[in-house]
Amino acid sequence: MGKTFFEELNSENIIGVAYKNLGLKKKLLSYFTNVGNATIADLCKELNLSVPKITSLLADLIEDELIKDYGKVDSTGGRKPNLYGLVPESAFFIGVDIKQNHINIGLSDLQKNLIKVSEKLPYHLENNKESLEALIILINDFISALTIPREKLLGIGINLSGRINYATGYSYSFFHFSEEPLSKIIESRIGIRVFLENDSRAMAYGEFSVGAVSVEKNVLFLNLDHGIGLGILVNGQLYYGKSGYSGEFGHIPLFTNEIICHCGKKGCLETEASGWALSRMLKERLKEGATSILTRKNINPDNLTMEDIITAANNDDVLAIEMIAKIGDNLGRGIALLINLFNPELVILGGCLAATEDYIKLPIKSAINKYSLSLMNTDTVLKMSTLGERGGILGACLLTRNRLFNIV
Template sequence: MATDSLRLYGAIDLGGTKLRSIVADGGGRILGKDLRPSQSQDGLDVVLERMVESLDASVAAAEVEAARLRGLGIASAGAVDAVRGIVPGAPQLPGWDDVPLARILEERTGLPTRLENDATAAALGEHRFGGGRGSRYMLYITMSTGVGGGIIIDGEMYGGKSGAAGELGHVVLDMNGPPCGCGARGCLESLASGTAIAEKGEQLLDNGKSPILARLRAENGPVTAEMMHRAADLGDNASREVFREAGHYFGVALASYVNIFDPEVIVVGGGVAKAGDLFLDQARVTMEDRAMAQPLKGVRLIRSELGDFGGTLGMVARMAEAEEGRA
């Protein structure tokens, strides 16, 4: 339960299938939390209702009055116009078109509200409260269904002219590679995301190359990156090779990031990064083989410390710093 002297904030991480909310103090201590389906397939109005319900549940779990909250931060999937508080559209949020999400939630909750892309918010969370604490130059990359990222320069989030910087999943690694959801071909996302790994798994099954994976699919349904990882753990060499190849592509991208940004630490989150050492170990080997010596020196490549709470805690940091005049 919160003491009366704490500054408290609400935060919501909105995804296509789930939304997570928290109530936390300005130091990143979570006092209440909630997780529920976002029901994005049911349209905007339903999602908005779920967001408010989730925040109310987190307030109740924290055992505080809603009036104690000093602001609300939203980390949203998809492209975000953080300056205007608008979600222009996102594949994960069907039917959304230039939705003024910050304004709508501010009107419904009565709280000052800020909006960021979910990966950008997670980068800020890791820098303030997680694996990037104390660094001045940090990259955050989420390797999940898609690939996103955030950039910390001189201890502050770098957003670029429109707040859209950090699309680290859309560097092109193979101009003749598979099509990407962004419209290009051969992006990191199309080669090493959870979706790309699952597609490679389906190809293995089509070619009869993975009896272990075939058994898992028969028992559990469509192939996922998590299923591929389980098959690899069970000794499926074809699945292991898919993870090694994806890790290699990720390492090629990491080498470019190292050469361009000269970071102290690279924090990797998302389900693919959590799926054992095979993927990240290969990425590290390739990065170290391909990056230039000077910027590579001293770089730490680590897993996320905050896990699923990176986005919400990043928005807590954003709201707290906005009050202090730092954001």
């Protein structure tokens, strides 16, 4: 008896005809995920293969329960052809979205549906082995609680901030302790294929696939968190740059100041327009004697978090709103620069700071109008993320699926 699709997918020794057939099966699955259900005639035309070959490939995928025969389809004449399509619950993918103080983990099926989600699991991201070990434990605990067969878990996508080479599996900002790729280190501890991705790019892909994007092909996604990240969609495709490090928007040197950024340089956009900058500015104001809901709650300014400030703003705290507006104006200057460079159809605001909605959006919009060319900004729509915290989970799951099945 031959190997199943799942066994072939995880085999490192598959060669010859079996290797070629695996590639063709991936193409079939890619077509079904992108287009939907199809007849044998549709598939022959799309893949330029004969009817017997398509029939044989479909038979294998049906036996492996990845594809289902959905019966006859209406036809204009002659024999009605059968319609084939994916079995959503035949394969699953895990997405892990790592934040500064928590992680979100989710499970998706073959058709973009989130089956299970565990959000805001306590976790502190630090660049040490203890933090990496805690991450692996959380992922293994999530997998242990699942009721689906382990062999149906085809891959895990993990989002990290900073410089990630998704093609090699190396992270150069966090957990770069070994010559071995981080993806392989985690994979050896979990036993399932692991793919790394930059967090902002994964969040962007979630929005591009099932979120705020509808028909737009040229889109910018801003991840407004402790730092500032950027995901870029050009002509319907994620843009990575030569080494996969595109989108370091937060490190554009826009300001003349003596504040040392996390990257080690001065004057970066992040020093005046990020969640990290927001916390610093508000702490300074409180120490100068400014009043706020936060002071009435007896929160020590030194222990103030970005989440505290966002909660205060959403409870109409004047100082928090004022500081967010200042951050928004600075961000708008940077986004105006992007609009002048890319002339995008759509700019999406996501990340933690997007939870303040109009408090951040309106000053950004005002600054865009002030600093970008009017011919360009009138063609650009500004939207808030529709997926919120789940954007990163979905993006990680979908990118993992795409890489396993060679989906473009």
